[in-house]
Amino acid sequence: MGIFKWKQVFLGITALILLIFFPLAFPKPFPQHVMILVFMFGMMGAAWNIMGGYAGMFSFGQVAFFGIGAYTSSFLLITYQVNPWVGLIIGGLIAALVGAAIGYPCSNLRGHYFAIASIAFGEIVRTLFTNWKLIGAAEGLTLPMLDESVQNFIFHSSKLPYYYIMLVFLLLSLLVCYFVATSKMGYYFRAIKESHDVAKGLGINVVWYRLVAIMISAFLTAMAGTFYAQYILYLDPDSVLVLPISVQIVLISMLGGAGSVLGPVIGAVILMPISEVTRVMLGHKGTGIDMLIYGALITFISVYQPKGVWGLFTGMVKRSK
Amino acid sequence: MKSPLFLEVQRVTKRFGGLSANENIDFAIKEGEIVSIIGPNGAGKTTLFNCITGFYHPNSGKIFFRGEDITRHRADAICKMGIARTFQIVQVISDMTVLENVATAALLRYTRVAHAAEEAEEVLAFTGLIEKKEALGTDLTMADKKRLEVSMALATRPVLLMLDESMAGLTRVELRGMIDLIKKIQRNGLTLVIVEHVMEAVMEISDRVIVLNSGKKIMEGAPQEVVQNKEVIQAYLGEKYSAVSP
Numbered sequence: 001m002g003i004f005k006w007k008q009v010f011l012g013i014t015a016l017i018l019l020i021f022f023p024l025a026f027p028k029p030f031p032q033h034v035m036i037l038v039f040m041f042g043m044m045g046a047a048w049n050i051m052g053g054y055a056g057m058f059s060f061g062q063v064a065f066f067g068i069g070a071y072t073s074s075f076l077l078i079t080y081q082v083n084p085w086v087g088l089i090i091g092g093l094i095a096a097l098v099g100a101a102i103g104y105p106c107s108n109l110r111g112h113y114f115a116i117a118s119i120a121f122g123e124i125v126r127t128l129f130t131n132w133k134l135i136g137a138a139e140g141l142t143l144p145m146l147d148e149s150v151q152n153f154i155f156h157s158s159k160l161p162y163y164y165i166m167l168v169f170l171l172l173s174l175l176v177c178y179f180v181a182t183s184k185m186g187y188y189f190r191a192i193k194e195s196h197d198v199a200k201g202l203g204i205n206v207v208w209y210r211l212v213a214i215m216i217s218a219f220l221t222a223m224a225g226t227f228y229a230q231y232i233l234y235l236d237p238d239s240v241l242v243l244p245i246s247v248q249i250v251l252i253s254m255l256g257g258a259g260s261v262l263g264p265v266i267g268a269v270i271l272m273p274i275s276e277v278t279r280v281m282l283g284h285k286g287t288g289i290d291m292l293i294y295g296a297l298i299t300f301i302s303v304y305q306p307k308g309v310w311g312l313f314t315g316m317v318k319r320s321k
Numbered sequence: 322m323k324s325p326l327f328l329e330v331q332r333v334t335k336r337f338g339g340l341s342a343n344e345n346i347d348f349a350i351k352e353g354e355i356v357s358i359i360g361p362n363g364a365g366k367t368t369l370f371n372c373i374t375g376f377y378h379p380n381s382g383k384i385f386f387r388g389e390d391i392t393r394h395r396a397d398a399i400c401k402m403g404i405a406r407t408f409q410i411v412q413v414i415s416d417m418t419v420l421e422n423v424a425t426a427a428l429l430r431y432t433r434v435a436h437a438a439e440e441a442e443e444v445l446a447f448t449g450l451i452e453k454k455e456a457l458g459t460d461l462t463m464a465d466k467k468r469l470e471v472s473m474a475l476a477t478r479p480v481l482l483m484l485d486e487s488m489a490g491l492t493r494v495e496l497r498g499m500i501d502l503i504k505k506i507q508r509n510g511l512t513l514v515i516v517e518h519v520m521e522a523v524m525e526i527s528d529r530v531i532v533l534n535s536g537k538k539i540m541e542g543a544p545q546e547v548v549q550n551k552e553v554i555q556a557y558l559g560e561k562y563s564a565v566s567p
Contacts, residue, residue, distance in 0.1 A: 182434065183434065184428045184431075184432060184433070184434060184437075187417075187421070187424065187425040187428055187434065187437075188425065188428065190414060190416070190417060190425070191414055191425050194412075194413075194414040194415060194416075195412055197376070197408065197412060198408070198412040198413070198414065199397075200375075200376065200395075200396035200397050200400070201374070201396065201400065201405070201406055201407075201408065201412065201474075202400065202425060202426045202429060202473065202477060203397045203400030203401045203429040203477055204397055204429075205395070205397045206397070259416075
């Protein structure tokens with residue numbers, strides 16, 4: 001066990017060094033853009049994992065938190081000139097509160113019932129934002145072109161700062177996930193995932209711990225939302241509040257391995273480049289062939305390796321011992 | 322009204338639609354006793370269990386634990402107060418190891434996982450599962466799952482332990498082991514309430530037996546008294562058992 005852990009630490013540090021120097025090896029914008037998306041979806045996968053992988057709440061409504069994060073910071077910046085970093089925190093808090101407010105009445109929903117409710121939640125937020133004049137309704141919001149600086153969270157000349165900021169966000173999310181997984185909270189989440197009855201029988205306040213999982217997940221997902229707004233500098237309901245984003249987050253986590261800290265990142269590393277490259281190469285033909293390839297891959301993995309790539313990997317390590 | 326008794330159930334009624342699963346059930350438990358609840362399937366034993374442990378709330382009546390009214394308390398709050406339970410359909414966390422399962426339970430009294438794991442090791446040594454601590458919950462035999470469930474309940478540090486059919490479906494050797502474990506738990510100062518069908522065990526370990534039939538309490542007394550009661554024989558035990566019992 002000890003050796004396995006040191007190997008993991010070594011692999012982690014190696015991966016980190018490679019990621020830090022990646023932009024030097026690939027200075028063109030497209031590979032950097034793909035990596036930014038890998039990090040961003042890895043982060044959102046990690047956030048989903050806290051809810052879905054550990055606490056057993058299969059949320060298909062993560063896009064609502066993403067959108068709330070993006071809209072909150074952008075609206076505050078445009079209307080009140082609030083610094084985006086402050087907006088990022090406020091957006092995270094609002095997403096957490098909304099998550100708790102929606103999660104509370106859903107406290108007894110499990111499995112596919114929770115999944116259905118979460119889809120409805122995402123769609124309600126999208127419909128609401130599409131008709132909400134104050135925040136631009138269907139036209140969306142265009143962010144002001146401030147001077148390029150870390151303080152302003154905006155960069156025009158290069159994608160590099162975005163790359164490193166997102167890498168830090170991802171590491172932060174993984175740290176949170178690791179902390180959750182190894183703490184009392186993580187054990188309680190897993191008990192709740194198994195069965196509400198068994199959790200209650202162990203003295204666990206199921207409603208409260210589920211809300212905590214939702215709030216952590218919502219906060220991190222909203223952070224990614226603010227990042228996306230600052231990166232693309234334009235947002236509308238069709239770009240930040242659509243169901244496919246939620247589905248993508250779930251797929252990434254499931255593919256990589258839900259319920260393990262690194263699973264969602266591995267999922268993002270595999271799926272995002274495939275998704276982006278097939279979209280760029282084949283998407284413009286309008287045949288949807290990119291989605292076909294994507295779908296076939298997911299079917300294949302869910303049939304042959306339901307524990308995800310991480311499960312495949314740990315299985316191999318176990319067998320080799 | 323406060324009750325000086327350890328556990329007191331006062332006229333508890335629980336209805337599901339038109340069906341009364343429990344009707345005006347009254348009894349009291351003294352500290353340190355082992356009390357068994359017996360009765361045919363559908364008599365309302367598990368419902369009563371669920372009412373006491375906060376999984377259901379009775380339609381009327383009251384439940385007092387150490388003088389405090391717990392009738393409307395949530396299940397997790399009742400567990401914190403010191404009433405732990407197992408389930409008729411055995412419930413363990415399947416993708417956790419035995420040690421992790423018990424540590425999760427021990428976290429009720431600890432904040433740090435490492436401390437809870439130490440406590441869990443002690444509990445497992447007590448219940449005799451320590452050699453299987455690395456096995457996954459899902460990989461255990463039924464007998465070990467039941468033992469694990471008891472270990473988890475014990476790790477929440479209860480004063481009252483409620484076991485719902487922890488001996489059903491065990492082999493003779495396994496049954497012997499469970500009976501010995503229950504006696505050992507009592508010697509450690511716990512009070513036990515047990516729902517059980519295995520009369521051999523009921524006779525051996527119970528200080529008192531409560532008999533339910535169709536949601537009502539029909540008899541309460543020492544095990545020997547109960548098995549000779551006509552009504553109990555008719556409702557539950559059958560003539561054969563009364564003939565062989567002393």
